[in-house]
Structures are given as structure tokens and as C-alpha cells.
Amino acid sequence: MAKSTPRKTRKSTIDTLRAVLAVHGQEHLLAFWDELDARQRDQLAEQIGQVDWELIAELIPTHVLAEPATKLPQEIQPPPILPYEPTDEAMRKRYAKARAAGEKLIGQGKVAAFVVAGGQGTRLGYDGPKGCLGVSPVQRKSLFALFAEQLLATHRRWGHAVPWYIMTSPANDKATRDYFKANRYFGLSKDDVMFFAQGTMPAIGTDGKLLLAEKDSLALSPNGHGGSLTALAASGALADMAQRGVETISYFQVDNPLVRCVDPLFIGLHHEAKAEMSAKALPKREPLEKLGNFCIVDGKTTVIEYSDMPEDLACATRPDGRLKFSAGSIAIHLFSRTFVERLTKGGRCSLPFHRAIKKVKHIDGAGKHIEPEQPNAVKLEMFVFDALPLAKKSVILETRRLEEFSPVKNATGADSLNTCLHDQVRRAAAWLTAAGHAVPRDAANEVACAIEISPLFALDAAELATRDLSGQVLEPGKPVYLGGE
Secondary structure (H helix, E strand, O other): OOOHHHHHHHHHHHHHHHHHHHHHOOHHHHOOHHHOOHHHHHHHHHHHHHOOHHHHHHHHHHHHOOOOOOOOOOOOEOOOOEOOOOOOHHHHHHHHHHHHHHHHHHHOOOEEEEEEOOOEOHHHOOOOEHHHOEOOOOOOOEHHHHHHHHHHHHHHHHOOOOOEEEEEOOOOHHHHHHHHHHOHHHHOOHHHEEEEEOOEEEOEEOOOOEOEEEOOEEOEEEOOOOHHHHHHHHHOHHHHHHHHOOOEEEEEEOOOOOOOOOOHHHHHHHHHOOOOEEEEEEEOOOOOOOOEEEEEEOOEEEEEOOOOOOHHHHOOEOOOOOEOOOEEEEEEEEEEHHHHHHHOHHHOOOOOOEEEEEOOOEEOOOOOEEOOOOOOEEEEEOOHHHHHHHOOOOOEEEOOHHHHOOOOOEOOOOOEHHHHHHHHHHHHHHHHHHOOOOOOEOOOOOEOOOEEEOOOOOOOHHHHOOOOOOOOOOOOOOOEEEOOO
């Protein structure tokens, strides 16, 4: 009797799977079932069971067998942008009020930090989660360590821990958790750090058939940064936030060490406007820079991808010669918790899917591994900025590259570790100069020494100006680290 139950269970499982797959014309996924052992069968059954087959049935005819038409609206206008610094007395008062409101919300525990950290460091020559990559100029602290120090400093400054939600991927979830354990959560309480993995979507051949990566597994890929909202709900993170009293979620991506994980001014402006989703914008360097464009379409704030923006609009200028569409999206957002709850109600996300034609490794009907030379499959993704037009209200706040944007995306060239190290030093030097401290420079006026300022020493330039630096002498070629406990 002890052996009969598993056989019945497996028989029931295979019959159920075959019935589901037959409805959707995907029976080929079980072609190698008889060759698999019990563990492999369980894995494949679990993956098939996790697929939202109703959603796949909707997407195959519209996004795989056909390409959705990208139709731009007739009327596209630039959105109102709040400047980095106030321009008149009324705005100064507004910003001061907003900053005080943001600080109060942080101190009341109503703000959470949310980092999207599913990427690997492979492109950067690093074998591990990208968040574990050492990126600081002097100490070579990791991205995770720098963010943790920000959150610890925020706790100390405003008196309440900021819960930190970290979205990993199936590929790096365990390594990320182990890294935090090994580093004792960088001084944070482990009760205030929550990990969960991003959702996936199956890769679909251009014929509408799902691909197998191996005989016992589907070819899966992350469902896009928009899937982070679904993951918040599915993981229980949203419920945890509600239980803690969190009202505002501060969203950022793991590859940008200059980001302000929790910005009181931004939070306050968002709160005072009763916004559901807000974003930070960066003035574009040139018209065709590869940043999404903030626009107003049908009265709603929207991001139009740089690849979809007509060149004549991207290059359009105002009477004073400035770009008409100058505000670029850098994936720094605020969400109200209730807005994310509304978007993910019922287990589905309200965001649209986008198709990308990619080369996907898979096995064919004979079980042979195929490495395609040409794109052979569709990957389906959601983009987080597609939530903006669904928000009842939003705020767009301008920021500066020097202060808050220098991502590590490439091994060399633009947006590489080298450019990021340079930018971190430039920001540190700017803060010291603003505080009245002498910074050595070379003949090209570049900073002549590596400088690193821990968030535990100063979260921003204003806080640095309150520190006693009288005994600190900066010398050319001598690294300087301003740290804190």
C-alpha cells in the first residue's frame, strides 16, 4: 500500500497535465515524460502548473503570432516637471513643507524601500548577483551594502526603521539571501529585510508553441520590471506592508549606487499631491538619448520608449531652444501601497505585456539542444512605467545626474563601473566643496584623489556641511574615506 499512493498521485498528475495542455495545444511539453525520474517529473509538473494558461491563450494570438501595432496618439505634450531646486519663494515654501511632511512619514514608519535586484553580474565579469558587486571608490562596498547603510542612516536620523523589500530572481535568490546572512544584514534587523523572487513567463516559439529548456523544464525568463508589482502581491510583501502601516513604496533598481533610497522631499511632494505614482526625471543629454520620454497623453502622464518616440518629436524645441521633451525616465518611482493593491487585485496585473523577439536556447522534438543563430522566440514582459497613466495623480520631480544617477550596466564605456566610480568621486567632491572644504584637482580640473563618503557619515550634502572636517586634509593621490559606525 505504501508504494501504491505515489503511483496513483503521479498518474493523476499526468492525466491532469495532459488535459490542461490539450486544451491549449501544448501537449509537446510532456514528450519526454516517460524518460524523467520522479524529481524531474515533479519539477516539470510544478512549472506547468504555475503557468497562467488563460493569460497565455490571450497573448499568443495578439503578441506571438501577430505583432501588436505601436500606435502613437495624435496629441503628445510635455508634462509639468517640478524643478530640482525651487525657483521662487512660493515654491521654496512648498518644498520646505513637503520635505517636513516626508520626514514625518519616514519617522512614522509609513515608507518602505523596494529594490529590483534580479540581475546577475555576468555582463560585468562578476559571477554572482549584481547587488553583491563592489562599487564604492575606496572601500569597494557592494551595491547592497551602500543601500543598507543609507537605510540604517535613515533609521538613525528619523527614528524609525525603513522596511526593505528586495526582489531577486529564481537564478540569484539563494545567493542573495546567503550574502545578507554572511554580512549580518549590514547592521539592519533581519526582520526588516524581506526577499522574494520575481515571476517568470515562458518563452514561446514564433509558431505559438512553448519551448522546453531541458526535458524536465520550460524555457522561462523574467516577466519584466513591471512584474515587480505582481511579485509584491504574490509574495505577501504588500500584506506585510499593510500590517506595518506602510503607505508609500520607494522603488529603485539595484545598479545605481547614487540613488536616494528614501528621499524626504520626493516623498513629501508625492504625499502632498495625493499622488498614486510619482517619478524622478533626468534632463536628457541630447534628443535621442536612450531614456524613456515623460509625456502627457490624453491628460495622463505616460512614458514613451525612446525607440517608439518619433525623431521629429524627440528633437522638437521650445522657443528658447530647449528640448520640448527633455525629461527622461530613470526608473526611480514612488507608489502608494493602495495603488499597487488595486493594480494587482485578483492575482493579475493591470499592466500590458510587451513582446521581444529573442534567440532562446531550447531542445527540439528529438531532445537535441538547439542554439539558434536567429531570433526564434517571443519573450513577454511588463514595464513598470506603464502604471503611470493608470494613476489618478502623479508628480514628476527633476533630479541631477551628479546627485542621483550613474548606473553600472556595461563592462566598459558608458554606464560602466569606471564611469560610476568617477561619478561617485565627483559627487563626494561636490559635497565637500559645498561644505567649504578644499578638494585637490589636477590640470584638467578633475578630482585628484579617490573620495568615498559613507551614508552613515552623511546622507546628503546638507548633512555633510554639519560635520566637523577641520582635521581632514585631502592630498592628491591619497584615498579618503569618511565613514561612520
